[in-house]
Amino acid sequence: MKDGIGAPVKRKEDKRFTTGKGKYTDDIRNDNQAYAAFVRSPYAHARVKGIDTSAALAMEGVIDVLNGQQLTGDGIGNIICGWAITSKDGSPMNMGAWSALATEKVRYVGDAVAVVIAESQALARIAAEAVEVDYEELPVAANITAAMADGAPQIHDNAPGNQIYDWELGDEAATDAGLAEAAHVTTLNITNNRLSPNPMEPRSAVATYDDAEDHYTLYTTSQNPHVARLVLSAFYNVAPEHKLRVIAPDVGGGFGAKIYIYPEEITCLWASMKTNRSIKWTSDRSEAFLTDAHGRDHITTAKMGFDKDGKITGFKIDTLANIGAYMSLFSSSVPTYLYAPLMSGQYNIQNIHCNVRTYYTNTVPVDAYRGAGRPEATYLVERMMETAAREMGMDPAELRRRNFVQEFPHQTPVLMQYDSGDFPKILQMAQDAADIAGFEARKAEAAKRGKLRGLGYSTFIEACGLAPSKAAGSLGAGVGLWESAEVRVNPVGSIEILTGSHSHGQGHETTFAQIVADRFGLPVENVSIVHGDTDKVQFGMGTYGSRSGPVGMSAVVKAMDKVEAKVKKIAAHTLEASEDDIVIEGGEVKVSGTDKSMAWHEVGLAAYVAHNLPDDMEPGLKETAFFDPVNFSFPSGAFICEVEVDPDTGQTEIVNFTSADDFGTIINPMIVEGQVHGGVTQGIGQAMLEQVVYDEDGQLLNGSYMDYAMPRAADVPSYSISHHEDSPSPNNPLGVKGCGEAGAIGAPPAVINAITDAIGTNDLAMPATPQAVWNAIQAAK
Amino acid sequence: MTNIKMTVNGKSVSGEVPDETLLSEFLRENLRLTGTHVGCDTSQCGACVVHVNGKALKACTTLAASLEGAEVTTIEGLANGGELHPMQQAFNDNHGLQCGFCTPGMIMTSVDMVNRYKAEGKELTEEAIRDELEGNICRCTGYHNIVKSVEDAAAKM
Numbered sequence: 001m002k003d004g005i006g007a008p009v010k011r012k013e014d015k016r017f018t019t020g021k022g023k024y025t026d027d028i029r030n031d032n033q034a035y036a037a038f039v040r041s042p043y044a045h046a047r048v049k050g051i052d053t054s055a056a057l058a059m060e061g062v063i064d065v066l067n068g069q070q071l072t073g074d075g076i077g078n079i080i081c082g083w084a085i086t087s088k089d090g091s092p093m094n095m096g097a098w099s100a101l102a103t104e105k106v107r108y109v110g111d112a113v114a115v116v117i118a119e120s121q122a123l124a125r126i127a128a129e130a131v132e133v134d135y136e137e138l139p140v141a142a143n144i145t146a147a148m149a150d151g152a153p154q155i156h157d158n159a160p161g162n163q164i165y166d167w168e169l170g171d172e173a174a175t176d177a178g179l180a181e182a183a184h185v186t187t188l189n190i191t192n193n194r195l196s197p198n199p200m201e202p203r204s205a206v207a208t209y210d211d212a213e214d215h216y217t218l219y220t221t222s223q224n225p226h227v228a229r230l231v232l233s234a235f236y237n238v239a240p241e242h243k244l245r246v247i248a249p250d251v252g253g254g255f256g257a258k259i260y261i262y263p264e265e266i267t268c269l270w271a272s273m274k275t276n277r278s279i280k281w282t283s284d285r286s287e288a289f290l291t292d293a294h295g296r297d298h299i300t301t302a303k304m305g306f307d308k309d310g311k312i313t314g315f316k317i318d319t320l321a322n323i324g325a326y327m328s329l330f331s332s333s334v335p336t337y338l339y340a341p342l343m344s345g346q347y348n349i350q351n352i353h354c355n356v357r358t359y360y361t362n363t364v365p366v367d368a369y370r371g372a373g374r375p376e377a378t379y380l381v382e383r384m385m386e387t388a389a390r391e392m393g394m395d396p397a398e399l400r401r402r403n404f405v406q407e408f409p410h411q412t413p414v415l416m417q418y419d420s421g422d423f424p425k426i427l428q429m430a431q432d433a434a435d436i437a438g439f440e441a442r443k444a445e446a447a448k449r450g451k452l453r454g455l456g457y458s459t460f461i462e463a464c465g466l467a468p469s470k471a472a473g474s475l476g477a478g479v480g481l482w483e484s485a486e487v488r489v490n491p492v493g494s495i496e497i498l499t500g501s502h503s504h505g506q507g508h509e510t511t512f513a514q515i516v517a518d519r520f521g522l523p524v525e526n527v528s529i530v531h532g533d534t535d536k537v538q539f540g541m542g543t544y545g546s547r548s549g550p551v552g553m554s555a556v557v558k559a560m561d562k563v564e565a566k567v568k569k570i571a572a573h574t575l576e577a578s579e580d581d582i583v584i585e586g587g588e589v590k591v592s593g594t595d596k597s598m599a600w601h602e603v604g605l606a607a608y609v610a611h612n613l614p615d616d617m618e619p620g621l622k623e624t625a626f627f628d629p630v631n632f633s634f635p636s637g638a639f640i641c642e643v644e645v646d647p648d649t650g651q652t653e654i655v656n657f658t659s660a661d662d663f664g665t666i667i668n669p670m671i672v673e674g675q676v677h678g679g680v681t682q683g684i685g686q687a688m689l690e691q692v693v694y695d696e697d698g699q700l701l702n703g704s705y706m707d708y709a710m711p712r713a714a715d716v717p718s719y720s721i722s723h724h725e726d727s728p729s730p731n732n733p734l735g736v737k738g739c740g741e742a743g744a745i746g747a748p749p750a751v752i753n754a755i756t757d758a759i760g761t762n763d764l765a766m767p768a769t770p771q772a773v774w775n776a777i778q779a780a781k
Numbered sequence: 782m783t784n785i786k787m788t789v790n791g792k793s794v795s796g797e798v799p800d801e802t803l804l805s806e807f808l809r810e811n812l813r814l815t816g817t818h819v820g821c822d823t824s825q826c827g828a829c830v831v832h833v834n835g836k837a838l839k840a841c842t843t844l845a846a847s848l849e850g851a852e853v854t855t856i857e858g859l860a861n862g863g864e865l866h867p868m869q870q871a872f873n874d875n876h877g878l879q880c881g882f883c884t885p886g887m888i889m890t891s892v893d894m895v896n897r898y899k900a901e902g903k904e905l906t907e908e909a910i911r912d913e914l915e916g917n918i919c920r921c922t923g924y925h926n927i928v929k930s931v932e933d934a935a936a937k938m
Contacts, residue, residue, distance in 0.1 A: 010873055010874060010876075011873065011876065011878075013881075014872065014873040014878060014881075015865075015873070016881075017878055017881030017884050017885075018856075018865065018869040018870075018872050018873060018878065018881075018884060018888060019816070019856065019857065019859075019860055019865070019869065020814070020815070020816015020817070020855060020856035020857040020885050021816065021857075022816070022881045022882075023815075024815075024818075024882065026815075026819075027809075027815035029810075029813075122799075122801075198920055199880070199882075199920055200818075200820045200826065200828060200880065200882040200883045200918065200919065200920050200921075201818070201820065201880065201882040202820065250880075250881065251880065252818075252820075252880045252881065252882030252883075253879070253880040253882060253920050253921055255920070284819075284821075284822045285820065285821035285822050285823070285826070286822055504880055505879035505880030505881070505921045506879070507879070670876045671876065673876075674876050674879060674921075674922060674923075674925075674926060676923075677922055677923030677924075677925040677926065678879065678920070678921045678922050678923045679923075680923060681922075681923030681924065682920070682923075704821070704822070704823045704825070705821050705823050705825035705826060705918065706823045706825065710918050710920070711923075712914065712915055712918060712924075713910070713911040713912075713914035713915070713917075713919075713924040713927070713928065714908075714911040714912050714914070714915060716923060716924060716925075718907070718925050718928065719923070719925055743923075
């Protein structure tokens with residue numbers, strides 16, 4: 001089938017983006033538009049003693065200046081974290097209060113204390129500068145070490161020692177015993193560097209209150225508009241759900257940063273009601289660095305034991321995680337249930353224990369960023385395997401092979417049941433594509449040019465398709481993680497798919513149409529996708545965790561099952577045949593083995609004119625479905641990175657990057673490869689370029705693209721990609737596993753393993769800048 | 782306030798704007814040509830690139846008032862009626878975009894790049910394309926397919 005599953009169909013959505021007709025939130029302007037600018041704390045930790053708004057209010061064109069006392073006074077609730085983690089002593093996590101506008105204290109640089117509403121954006125910003133806040137500075141804990149120290153400043157009263165929880169997974173005694181009997185133990189102390197997600201479209205909100213209807217409309221840069229509406233209603237008391245419409249129009253990238261409900265959207269909605277104006281706020285990039293949730297920021301010590309044959313006997317992990325000044329929406333789950341359950345990697349490990357302690361610091365909140373917990377786990381596991389192989393004098397690929405899980409399903413000691421895969425084959429695919437046999441010759445040739453050539457592996461697994469609601473609920477999630485879909489066949493036979501998944505670059509308008517085209521034999525042009533509007537789509541949990549394929553598409557398939565059943569009933573009735581003999585092929589509904597058939601659109605019309613339907617049948621042809629998976633999906637892959645290092649400068653070039661992946665069934669290989677390109681590039685960014693830096697006073701030192709090194713075109717290579725499609729996921733109808741996060745999860749250890757191979761020392765932290773690499777070379781001399 | 786007059790996408794436009802109005806603001810707010818995007822505030826990301834008198838320029842760091850009489854082309858004016866510019870078509874053909882936010886700037890920069898290399902008779906290698914894209918940041922595509930798109934369009938322009 002031409003445009004069906006597996007075809008590299010060109011994207012249907014591209015024309016509006018290539019011609020400048022995309023409609024992003026900041027492109028919206030209402031007739032009664034006013035603009036918001038936030039007054040933000042210049043201090044990382046301070047008491048707010050007073051706010052003088054008189055100068056700002058006196059400016060012509062300033063409509064109002066609103067503060068946190070007014071906001072909480074109107075009953076707007078605190079921002080919450082939606083995943084409850086229980087400490088190992090049974091106590092609940094210590095969640096501190098977070099008001100959208102700070103009332104008594106500010107806890108990070110950028111914490112909002114007031115909002116100015118004015119007739120123009122420029123005026124709002126000028127007036128925000130004129131708001132005078134009287135701060136009493138407090139001592140600052142700007143990193144985990146400072147937050148844990150004796151006598152550290154108390155950031156939230158209900159979190160003694162700034163600790164949020166002390167959580168564990170796995171059997172500690174068994175793991176200690178496994179390590180005790182090991183012939184070799186490798187110890188690693190590693191840091192997972194703090195990153196800023198940086199979708200290219202800054203966050204934005206346009207909130208409009210309609211006083212006649214007592215109704216709110218919010219356009220926002222969201223990956224999950226229904227979740228936003230739910231939380232804005234149920235927890236922040238902005239408006240009841242039926243009085244609040246949330247629309248996420250074209251959204252310019254998310255990478256996790258646009259999952260959460262931030263203070264700005266809450267404040268704009270409330271301010272719209274207070275001023276009876278439509279309120280628009282668009283972040284600039286500096287504000288994005290200050291206020292978008294960051295990612296990663298772990299400090300870990302780990303030990304892995306091996307027997308004399310190189311089989312893993314135990315893996316023990318102790319991690320400290322920085323959560324920032326407040327607990328963002330999914331923050332608690334990232335260093336726990338999205339992290340520790342991945343510690344088994346692709347390996348058969350009987351004994352694993354992971355202890356995670358999280359801390360408040362005076363920095364912007366930390367939450368999920370592309371991969372969320374799984375990159376941190378994978379970086380640890382894969383650097384551990386490579387380092388251990390070097391210490392034991394083994395080939396790192398062979399050490400991995402000896403420990404690969406070979407049979408499925410496979411139950412790990414850390415919750416997960418792997419569904420399917422073929423790890424040895426995927427590694428072999430990557431090795432063949434990367435020409436491992438030729439590496440030594442390439443290395444020798446590079447040496448002649450004065451370059452150090454190195455090669456590094458990463459064989460990784462992910463848990464994607466977040467997630468079975470029941471499992472998530474039992475682990476503390478506040479929401480279910482199913483997805484919904486509606487399939488509307490119109491009287492003319494064209495089809496609209498309404499999905500709770502949200503595309504912010506993933507190409508759903510094409511791939512979701514492909515699965516419909518494939519099923520009913522229709523051209524993709526006859527299928528359109530509707531998403532991102534709570535007034536149109538019944539409900540949805542949104543897009544993150546590589547879940548649009550495994551969960552979102554599965555809901556569409558379930559709804560198509562119902563449509564197909566009704567189509568067959570109508571055709572059987574019309575054509576006077578048995579339902580069992582009806583087949584749908586090439587846009588026709590046929591009676592098998594006869595020349596009797598109806599065109600697809602004739603069935604649609606028959607359903608709506610309803611002149612001749614079976615007696616017990618309702619008119620119309622529209623079905624809905626909710627899909628709740630029974631398990632995560634487990635995409636996996638093998639990355640091989642090859643680098644050349646200039647030992648005189650530390651400058652490192654990635655000369656080859658090879659990916660062999662298992663994403664299960666692939667709907668559109670062109671789009672899947674695009675996801676890998678982007679994910680790997682973000683992983684290379686983490687490995688070699690990116691790191692958010694706060695000084696000890698909690699001042700952000702690199703809050704712009706002048707200072708924060710984003711990967712640019714010349715920093716990365718072209719990629720070699722191949723797919724293994726023979727191990728489809730058994731847990732969803734299409735067999736898809738998800739591909740959005742693989743690159744970001746698997747790439748960082750491949751890059752660092754390659755550089756450390758080149759320079760001959762394992763002691764190298766991310767980001768491996770030329771300076772860091774040069775220093776590592778000197779230290780090893 | 783300054784009275785400005787320029788040609789945008791072949792049409793004569795004018796307006797009275799505050800002196801500090803940036804070209805990006807003038808295009809987005811006064812003319813409502815919202816295809817020109819603003820992704821940073823340090824002239825680094827290139828989402829705002831337009832053509833002024835035939836050359837690529839970052840609209841976020843250009844004062845509108847400085848462009849009296851200029852010929853400006855934005856992403857909205859690149860296609861020839863219903864027919865896409867070869868660069869626009871190449872981005873679609875090669876999956877050179879995902880979220881689309883950096884795309885207008887990427888396309889305008891790339892058109893200028895190919896025009897310059899052709900005018901100078903220089904070969905546009907992969908390395909040259911990557912170096913030339915230094916002022917345009919994309920967070921989605923990893924640049925792999927943007928490079929392919931530019932190579933493809935260059936062969937057709």
